[in-house]
Amino acid sequence: MRKMLAAVSRVLSGAAQKPASRVLVASRNFANDATFEIKKCDLHRLEEGPPVTTVLTREDGLRYYRMMQTVRRMELKADQLYKQKIIRGFCHLCDGQEACCVGLEAGINPTDHLITAYRAHGFTFTRGLSVREILAELTGRRGGCAKGKGGSMHMYAKNFYGGNGIVGAQGQIFEAYNMAALWKLPCIFICENNRYGMGTSVERAAASTDYYKRGDFIPGLRVDGMDILCVREATRFAAAHCRSGKGPILMELQTYRYHGHSMSDPGVSYRTREEIQEVRSKSDPIMLLKDRMVNSNLASVEELKEIDVEVRKEIEDAAQFATADPEPPLEELGYHIYSSDPPFEVRGANQWIKFKSIS
Amino acid sequence: MAAASGLMRRPLEQVTVREAINQGMDEELERDEKVFLLGEEVAQYDGAYKVSRGLWKKYGDKRIIDTPISEMGFAGIAVGAAMAGLRPICEFMTFNFSMQAIDQVINSAAKTYYMSGGLQPVPIVFRGPNGASAGVAAQHSQCFAAWYGHCPGLKVVSPWNSEDAKGLIKSAIRDNNPVVVLENELMYGVPFEFPSEAQSKDFLIPIGKAKIERQGTHITVVAHSRPVGHCLEAATVLSKEGIECEVINMRTIRPMDIETIEASVMKTNHLITVEGGWPQFGVGAEVCARIMEGPAFNFLDAPAVRVTGADVPMPYAKILEDNSIPQVKDIIFAIKKTLNI
Numbered sequence: 001m002r003k004m005l006a007a008v009s010r011v012l013s014g015a016a017q018k019p020a021s022r023v024l025v026a027s028r029n030f031a032n033d034a035t036f037e038i039k040k041c042d043l044h045r046l047e048e049g050p051p052v053t054t055v056l057t058r059e060d061g062l063r064y065y066r067m068m069q070t071v072r073r074m075e076l077k078a079d080q081l082y083k084q085k086i087i088r089g090f091c092h093l094c095d096g097q098e099a100c101c102v103g104l105e106a107g108i109n110p111t112d113h114l115i116t117a118y119r120a121h122g123f124t125f126t127r128g129l130s131v132r133e134i135l136a137e138l139t140g141r142r143g144g145c146a147k148g149k150g151g152s153m154h155m156y157a158k159n160f161y162g163g164n165g166i167v168g169a170q171g172q173i174f175e176a177y178n179m180a181a182l183w184k185l186p187c188i189f190i191c192e193n194n195r196y197g198m199g200t201s202v203e204r205a206a207a208s209t210d211y212y213k214r215g216d217f218i219p220g221l222r223v224d225g226m227d228i229l230c231v232r233e234a235t236r237f238a239a240a241h242c243r244s245g246k247g248p249i250l251m252e253l254q255t256y257r258y259h260g261h262s263m264s265d266p267g268v269s270y271r272t273r274e275e276i277q278e279v280r281s282k283s284d285p286i287m288l289l290k291d292r293m294v295n296s297n298l299a300s301v302e303e304l305k306e307i308d309v310e311v312r313k314e315i316e317d318a319a320q321f322a323t324a325d326p327e328p329p330l331e332e333l334g335y336h337i338y339s340s341d342p343p344f345e346v347r348g349a350n351q352w353i354k355f356k357s358i359s
Numbered sequence: 360m361a362a363a364s365g366l367m368r369r370p371l372e373q374v375t376v377r378e379a380i381n382q383g384m385d386e387e388l389e390r391d392e393k394v395f396l397l398g399e400e401v402a403q404y405d406g407a408y409k410v411s412r413g414l415w416k417k418y419g420d421k422r423i424i425d426t427p428i429s430e431m432g433f434a435g436i437a438v439g440a441a442m443a444g445l446r447p448i449c450e451f452m453t454f455n456f457s458m459q460a461i462d463q464v465i466n467s468a469a470k471t472y473y474m475s476g477g478l479q480p481v482p483i484v485f486r487g488p489n490g491a492s493a494g495v496a497a498q499h500s501q502c503f504a505a506w507y508g509h510c511p512g513l514k515v516v517s518p519w520n521s522e523d524a525k526g527l528i529k530s531a532i533r534d535n536n537p538v539v540v541l542e543n544e545l546m547y548g549v550p551f552e553f554p555s556e557a558q559s560k561d562f563l564i565p566i567g568k569a570k571i572e573r574q575g576t577h578i579t580v581v582a583h584s585r586p587v588g589h590c591l592e593a594a595t596v597l598s599k600e601g602i603e604c605e606v607i608n609m610r611t612i613r614p615m616d617i618e619t620i621e622a623s624v625m626k627t628n629h630l631i632t633v634e635g636g637w638p639q640f641g642v643g644a645e646v647c648a649r650i651m652e653g654p655a656f657n658f659l660d661a662p663a664v665r666v667t668g669a670d671v672p673m674p675y676a677k678i679l680e681d682n683s684i685p686q687v688k689d690i691i692f693a694i695k696k697t698l699n700i
Contacts, residue, residue, distance in 0.1 A: 089494030151675030
C-alpha cells in the first residue's frame with residue numbers, strides 16, 4: 001500500500017504541482033495537525049501570557065516553511081547580487097530572522113498596519129509583495145515595487161509603510177509609548193532584538209537590555225524570536241490585547257541576524273564566527289520548524305525538499321527578471337513628487353534641463 | 360611610530376581625505392586633552408567609514424566614545440560638554456541623521472553665544488559625511504550645506520581635498536564656535552598630494568577663506584566639496600577649446616568668502632556656481648544674490664547660472680541617480696551657455 005502511494009505521489013509530483021492533489025494523497029500519510037510546546041514568554045505587567053502549547057496544522061506548517069524559506073533564499077540571492085554590484089547602496093539582510101516576519105504575519109490580519117526600519121525585505125514579502133517586485137526594486141528597475149526609485153530601504157505595500165532609513169530615535173520611541181498608552185492606542189511595539197545595533201552589542205548601548213520592560217507602564221512580552229510558533233502565539237496574544245481595547249503592548253523578539261548589519265559590514269569584528277555558527281546549528285528558525293514537522297509526521301523530508309526546489313526556482317526566476325528588466329525611463333525622474341496635483345515642471349541639474357512631474 | 364599606532368603618515372606621498380581627517384583629529388586630540396570624539400561606531404568599530412581608525416586604540420574610552428543610536432541624545436550631551444568647557448567632536452554617521460538632532464545643533468549650539476549676550480560659548484564640532492553617496496537613495500543623500508549655512512551662530516565648512524580636510528578639521532576644533540564640517544563619503548578614499556606645509560602639526564586652513572584652485576580669464580566657476588573636482592575636469596576639457604576657467608573652491612559655506620568670488624568675477628565677467636544640493640534656496644542662490652548686491656554685478660556680461668542637484672528626492676535607480684547630480688557635462692554646458700558659445 002505504501003509503495004503504491006509513493007508511486008502515485010511521485011507521478012503526481014512529476015506532473016503539474018497542484019497542492020490539492022498532493023494533499024489528497026498526502027492526507028493518507030500525514031497527520032492533519034500536531035500540538036507543540038512552546039517556550040513561556042517573560043511577562044512585564046501582565047498576569048497571563050500567551051499559551052505554552054499551540055496547534056500547528058499541516059497546511060499552516062507547509063505555508064510557514066515555504067514563506068521562511070522564500071525569505072531566506074531571497075536574502076541570500078540579494079547578497080549574491082550585491083556582490084556582483086547589481087544591487088547598490090545599502091542592503092540590510094534579515095536571514096536568521098525569518099520567524100519574526102512570518103510569525104508576525106501569521107498572528108495578524110492583512111488589514112492591520114505595519115511599519116518597520118531598514119531591515120525590511122522580509123516584511124515586504126510577508127505583507128504581500130512578490131519576490132520579483134522586491135528583487136527588481138533592489139536592482140533599481142521599473143518592475144520594482146517602487147518603480148526603482150526607492151531601493152532597499154524604501155519598499156511599501158498596502159498597509160505596509162516601509163522600509164525606513166532613519167532610526168536613532170530612542171527619544172521618539174518613548175514619546176510614542178507615552179501617547180499610545182495615554183490614548184489607549186491599539187498598537188504593538190516590536191523590538192527585533194538581534195543583539196547588536198550595527199557594530200555595538202546591546203550591552204554597550206543599553207542601560208537595560210530588558211527591552212520588553214522598557215515600555216514601563218506598557219505591558220510587555222519577551223518572545224523566542226527563532227521559534228515561529230512562539231512568535232505567532234505571542235502576536236495573537238498581543239493583537240487580542242490591543243483589539244480588546246486595553247491599549248498598547250510591547251513585544252521583544254529575541255532573534256539573530258547571520259549577516260552583518262549591512263552588506264558593508266562583514267559582521268565579524270564585533271562578534272565571533274563561533275557565535276554565528278552556534279546560532280545556525282542550534283536555533284535556525286527554518287530548521288526548527290522542519291524538525292518539528294518531520295518528527296510529528298506533519299510532512300516528509302522529501303516534501304520539504306521539494307518546496308526548497310520550488311522556492312529556489314522562484315527566486316532564480318525573480319532574479320532573472322530583476323537583472324533583465326530595464327531601468328526606469330529617464331523621463332519619469334520627476335514623477336510622483338506630489339500627490340493629487342496637476343502636472344508641473346521640475347528643474348534638473350541646470351535651468352535648461354526640465355523634467356515633467358505628474359502625480 | 361606610524362606602524363605601531365596604526366595611523367597613516369607618509370611624508371610627501373599621497374594622502375587620502377580619510378587619512379587627512381584622521382591625522383587632523385589625531386593631532387588635535389594629542390594637542391589638547393579637552394578634545395574628544397563621540398558618535399556611533401567611532402571607537403571599537405574604527406568608524407563607520409573608518410575615518411577614526413586607530414584613535415580609540417591610542418586614546419581610549421575617555422576620549423573616543425561609542426554612543427547608542429540616539430542622535431538627539433548624544434548631540435545634546437556633546438553640546439552640554441562644550442558649554443562646560445570641553446571641546447567635543449560630535450560625529451553624525453551621515454548628516455541625514457543630524458536631522459534627528461538638529462534642534463541641538465541650532466537651538467542649543469548655534470544660537471547660545473548670542474542669546475547669552477556673549478557669556479556662553481559652545482566650542483563644538485559637528486562632522487560627518489554630507490550629500491549624495493552612491494545608490495543610498497532618498498533618505499541618505501541630502502546635502503545640508505544650505506540648511507546649516509542659513510543659520511547665524513554656526514560656521515559651516517565643506518572640504519574638497521585632503522589638504523582642505525586636514526586644515527579645516529583642525530581649524531574647526533580650535534574654533535571656539537560651533538562648526539559644522541560637511542565631509543563627503545565618496546571623497547574619503549580619494550588620494551591627493553599633500554603639500555609640505557600640511558605635514559606640520561600646526562597646519563591650519565582659515566575658516567571663511569576660499570581658494571582659487573585654477574586661474575582663468577574667461578569665467579568664474581564656484582563650487583564646494585566633490586563638485587570642485589568635477590569643475591576642474593570641465594576646465595581641463597574646455598581649456599583645449601581655448602576657454603580658461605577660474606575654479607574657486609569655496610572651502611567655507613559660512614561665513615562665505617564673497618570677496619574672492621567678487622574679485623574673480625570682476626576679472627572674468629562671467630559666473631557659474633556648482634553644488635550637489637537642491638537648487639531652491641541653495642548655496643549657488645546665495646552666491647548669486649550676493650554678487651548682485653556687490654560691486655561685481657556691474658562686471659557681469661551675462662546672468663549667473665547655477666548647476667545643482669535635480670529638484671527631486673534622490674532616486675535609487677542608477678540612471679535616475681546619475682541624472683540627479685551635477686555631472687561634468689552639465690558644468691560644461693552651463694559654462695558654454697553663459698559664454699554664449
